[in-house]
Amino acid sequence: xxxxxxLVLLFCIPLAAADDPLEKGRALYDAAREAAGGGKALHDISxxxxxxxxxxxxxxxxxxxxxxxxxDASRTEIDTAGGRTVLVYVGGKVRNLTNSQAxxxxxxxxxxxxxxxxxxxxGPEPAQGTVRYRGxxxxxxxxxxxxxxxxxxxxxxxxxxxxxxxxxxxxxYVGDAPDSTMAQVEEYLSDYLVVDGFRWPxxxxxxxxxxxxxxxxxxxxxxxxxxxxxxIEK
Numbered sequence: 001x002x003x004x005x006x007l008v009l010l011f012c013i014p015l016a017a018a019d020d021p022l023e024k025g026r027a028l029y030d031a032a033r034e035a036a037g038g039g040k041a042l043h044d045i046s047x048x049x050x051x052x053x054x055x056x057x058x059x060x061x062x063x064x065x066x067x068x069x070x071x072d073a074s075r076t077e078i079d080t081a082g083g084r085t086v087l088v089y090v091g092g093k094v095r096n097l098t099n100s101q102a103x104x105x106x107x108x109x110x111x112x113x114x115x116x117x118x119x120x121x122x123g124p125e126p127a128q129g130t131v132r133y134r135g136x137x138x139x140x141x142x143x144x145x146x147x148x149x150x151x152x153x154x155x156x157x158x159x160x161x162x163x164x165x166x167x168x169x170x171x172x173y174v175g176d177a178p179d180s181t182m183a184q185v186e187e188y189l190s191d192y193l194v195v196d197g198f199r200w201p202x203x204x205x206x207x208x209x210x211x212x213x214x215x216x217x218x219x220x221x222x223x224x225x226x227x228x229x230x231x232i233e234k
């Protein structure tokens with residue numbers, strides 16, 4: 001009887017470990033990180049972006065060129081009918097180089113949070129016990145496993161991982177809405193492209209509080225070109 005009890009206990013231990021939400025969440029995070037970059041370090045990235053907004057039955061396109069040096073610097077050159085605007089985020093501050101003005105701290109905080117969420121699989125690994133498995137769901141017809149990182153960009157971040165590839169098919173978090181209120185934000189990621197060993201989504205569709213938001217498409221994606229802070233600030 002004692003031997004039978006010990007065998008049952010031994011078989012139950014791995015099952016319990018597999019069902020632990022922290023252990024399963026961490027294992028899925030590691031798989032997603034491996035799928036995203038194969039363990040390689042991402043130092044910098046640049047791309048061309050087209051963002052589409054719907055305004056009163058009219059589609060507005062915004063073209064921008066973006067350079068990012070991880071973990072905390074970015075340069076965004078935005079082309080509009082009125083000309084080009086250059087926004088630089090360095091040292092926790094955002095400056096408009098076009099008119100040499102500093103933007104409010106709220107704008108810098110938004111950029112810091114966006115960078116943290118976008119590169120959640122490429123920055124420092126989260127501490128043990130800060131990633132939790134949240135269950136299985138469908139995203140655009142694909143089976144996904146959902147994990148939650150406790151504090152990314154000042155708020156929990158849920159990643160919906162493709163059950164087969166471990167690509168991130170959706171990000172979900174609470175963020176700032178355009179009217180300065182808080183919103184539940186869902187970002188649907190698709191059209192993954194391999195760039196020098198990194199898998200990167202070329203298309204993002206945003207939903208805020210259940211309402212369709214902007215979509216964006218990326219092109220001319222380049223990684224690890226040796227960009228520096230000087231390239232961001234020039």
